Amino acid sequence: MEFVNRQDQVLKIEDILPFFKDFFYIDDFKEAICNSLELYNSDINRLSEDMRDATESAERIHNDIANLRRKTCMIESSKTCVLCDGSLLVRSFYVFPCTHMFHTKCLVKEVIPHLSAHKAREVQRLENLMANLRDEDRVRTDQYKSAKSQLDEIVASECILCGEIIIQMIDKPFLTDDESEFERLKAEWL
Secondary structure: OOOOOOOOOOOOHHHHHHHOOOOOOOHHHHHHHHHHHHHHHHHHHHHHHHHHHHHHHHHHHHHHHHHHHHOOOOOOOOOEOOOOOOEHHHOOEEEOOOOOEEEHHHHHHHHHHHOOHHHHHHHHHHHHHHHHHHHOOOOOHHHHHHHHHHHHHHHOOOOOOOOHHHHHOOOOOOOOOOHHHHHHHHHHHO
């Protein structure tokens, strides 16, 4: 019992109980068993509190995402696509909470190289499906909305300039070794 009651608690009462006979007098072990049960009870209470905190945090995140989906903003007619600098309102577009704005085609073109091969094929499939549904005389609204929602999840889950993609590109050079690209950009800037 002294070994079980040591402070380092390497060995607990439940570790040695299987070695006793089925019927034995437990008065000598009553205190150790009660202490063990109290420790388990406090561990269960702590884990329960952690689970409650995690659930509340998940609910807050879920509510924040739902609020972002319902968020609206005013787009001035002079606003342009960040990638192509074309007028934003002439084609379908995305606006992110960070206020970056992209034409759908520009964003897709920019995001595809950063996707896995499977996701890139899925984006192509969804774009083709949406184009086919648009070309039909009577657009099948449910199918179109479903495809659009799936495309949004892949392409517009985060801003390409503020999200995970730009973070993963932190070690990539701004310019390649191609001198013509450097000269073109130099001429643009000067």
